[in-house]
Amino acid sequence: MIFSSLFRSLPISLVYCILLIPIPLYFYWGIVNQLGPDPLRFLEHKYGELGLIFLLITLSISPLFKYAKINLMRYRRCIGLVAFYYIVSHICVYFFLDIGLSIDILLSDLQKRYYIIAGFFAFITLIPLALTSNNFALRKLNIKTWNRIHNFIYIAIVLSIFHFILMSKTWTGELYLYTGITIFILILKIKSTKFYKKLSTYFNADISK
Amino acid sequence: MKILKYSDVTPHNHYLNRRKFVEALGLTSLAFVATPTTAKLSYSTSAKPNTIEEITNYNNFYEFGTSKTDPAKYAHSLTTDPWEITFEGVSQSKKKFDLAEILKGKAIQERIYRLRCVEGWSMVIPWIGFPLRDLINELEVDNNAKFVAFETVYRPTEMRGQKRATLDWPYREGLTIEEALHPLTFIATGLYGKELPNQNGAPFRLVVPWKYGFKSIKSITKISFMKDQPYTTWSSESPREYGFYSNVNPNVDHPRWSQATERVIGEGLFGERRKTELFNGYIEEVGDLYKGMDLKKYY
Numbered sequence: 001m002i003f004s005s006l007f008r009s010l011p012i013s014l015v016y017c018i019l020l021i022p023i024p025l026y027f028y029w030g031i032v033n034q035l036g037p038d039p040l041r042f043l044e045h046k047y048g049e050l051g052l053i054f055l056l057i058t059l060s061i062s063p064l065f066k067y068a069k070i071n072l073m074r075y076r077r078c079i080g081l082v083a084f085y086y087i088v089s090h091i092c093v094y095f096f097l098d099i100g101l102s103i104d105i106l107l108s109d110l111q112k113r114y115y116i117i118a119g120f121f122a123f124i125t126l127i128p129l130a131l132t133s134n135n136f137a138l139r140k141l142n143i144k145t146w147n148r149i150h151n152f153i154y155i156a157i158v159l160s161i162f163h164f165i166l167m168s169k170t171w172t173g174e175l176y177l178y179t180g181i182t183i184f185i186l187i188l189k190i191k192s193t194k195f196y197k198k199l200s201t202y203f204n205a206d207i208s209k
Numbered sequence: 210m211k212i213l214k215y216s217d218v219t220p221h222n223h224y225l226n227r228r229k230f231v232e233a234l235g236l237t238s239l240a241f242v243a244t245p246t247t248a249k250l251s252y253s254t255s256a257k258p259n260t261i262e263e264i265t266n267y268n269n270f271y272e273f274g275t276s277k278t279d280p281a282k283y284a285h286s287l288t289t290d291p292w293e294i295t296f297e298g299v300s301q302s303k304k305k306f307d308l309a310e311i312l313k314g315k316a317i318q319e320r321i322y323r324l325r326c327v328e329g330w331s332m333v334i335p336w337i338g339f340p341l342r343d344l345i346n347e348l349e350v351d352n353n354a355k356f357v358a359f360e361t362v363y364r365p366t367e368m369r370g371q372k373r374a375t376l377d378w379p380y381r382e383g384l385t386i387e388e389a390l391h392p393l394t395f396i397a398t399g400l401y402g403k404e405l406p407n408q409n410g411a412p413f414r415l416v417v418p419w420k421y422g423f424k425s426i427k428s429i430t431k432i433s434f435m436k437d438q439p440y441t442t443w444s445s446e447s448p449r450e451y452g453f454y455s456n457v458n459p460n461v462d463h464p465r466w467s468q469a470t471e472r473v474i475g476e477g478l479f480g481e482r483r484k485t486e487l488f489n490g491y492i493e494e495v496g497d498l499y500k501g502m503d504l505k506k507y508y
Contacts, residue, residue, distance in 0.1 A: 036277075173275075
């Protein structure tokens with residue numbers, strides 16, 4: 001497996017650099033007017049979409065290892081943080097450029113606009129994950145607590161998908177794709193929970209009786 | 210029944226037909242006759258038009274894909290010549306016209322209109338074409354017609370977006386007869402003094418500047434006059450979000466987003482939002498059409 005050994009040998013810092021380059025690059029293209037007729041919407045959507053994609057990649061790493069024996073576990077924290085930085089950039093574009101720093105619009109959006117509410121809470125649930133994605137927190141926190149915090153990512157992905165669905169006018173190809181992947185990941189996750197295992201052993205026992 | 214040409218002297222039955230519309234408009238027949246096709250210059254906005262690049266590379270035309278850049282990429286596959294338009298709800302025996310027959314004798318003019326999309330952005334577009342009423346007045350429209358329905362061509366082999374059920378194809382839109390006969394209501398066949406690019410709805414599209422952009426249906430092949438309010442695509446897709454009227458109104462929000470302001474295309478990354486105006490700023494021209502109407506109910 002040249003592919004996977006190549007992956008395994010990449011230094012984390014380099015991965016960060018590569019994955020984060022599009023943030024300043026797109027911003028620069030926006031300033032020099034290279035993002036088409038509506039650069040603001042382009043930038044806002046691009047950061048948001050990339051944030052979602054990196055969240056989905058983060059969530060795929062554990063099932064990939066478990067079911068396909070592809071080991072990218074080393075990069076999970078890095079990619080998760082990259083997703084967070086894209087989401088922060090997405091929100092910055094919204095707040096600084098789209099609504100022009102208007103607290104009034106922000107507050108009214110947070111009261112009335114379901115997609116903004118969903119997106120906002122997705123971001124809030126990700127903050128503790130980002131804050132504890134370091135060795136210091138890992139050492140300080142009890143592993144159970146740490147795991148519980150990091151399971152918030154499933155709440156965040158569901159809210160993010162809702163955010164995307166609620167802002168779309170129709171079901172586009174991308175929307176089907178991201179929603180499909182999310183549902184698949186969630187099914188795998190549910191199947192691996194203790195609750196599900198207990199439930200299935202209970203039912204299996206029931207059938208064998 | 211002979212082909213109706215603009216150059217024909219208006220026959221008696223057409224005159225009667227006109228009378229009906231005149232009444233519908235609440236104008237005197239004299240005023241109507243006195244304003245044939247000469248456009249009032251004031252119908253154009255003085256705002257600076259967007260560039261041709263902006264107008265032709267940022268389109269909502271789901272027949273070619275849901276992305277704004279899809280139409281520019283894929284619309285070339287649509288055959289726009291020959292082009293036939295079928296009329297229904299007209300009493301004349303000839304109901305199918307070639308585009309050339311329709312355009313013959315029409316006084317082609319430029320209208321610089323503001324376009325406000327329901328998504329919250331706006332542009333200024335220099336259209337070329339003629340007022341829709343110049344066409345309607347040549348037809349023998351059924352006397353009981355209260356609405357006009359329009360239909361976009363359905364050709365999945367040429368319009369790749371129609372292969373998927375993104376919307377209930379063909380795309381359909383409609384106006385009340387009063388709206389259709391309003392002098393602002395325009396049929397565009399060109400842009401920036403040139404032939405209309407396919408992604409902008411070639412060869413024959415509607416432009417209703419005081420309504421959200423989706424009302425301005427593209428690549429029309431059928432126009433029907435009818436008694437009842439017609440099926441319209443977006444308002445059927447989501448009746449709570451898109452009404453039949455869909456007049457631009459900053460005070461009536463889309464249930465999921467605000468309509469109070471709009472992003473002006475061409476202003477760049479740091480451009481300021483523009484305050485959206487009632488009827489997209491055409492209140493003087495069209496305000497009377499909706500006098501006494503509850504615009505929150507009839508959105």
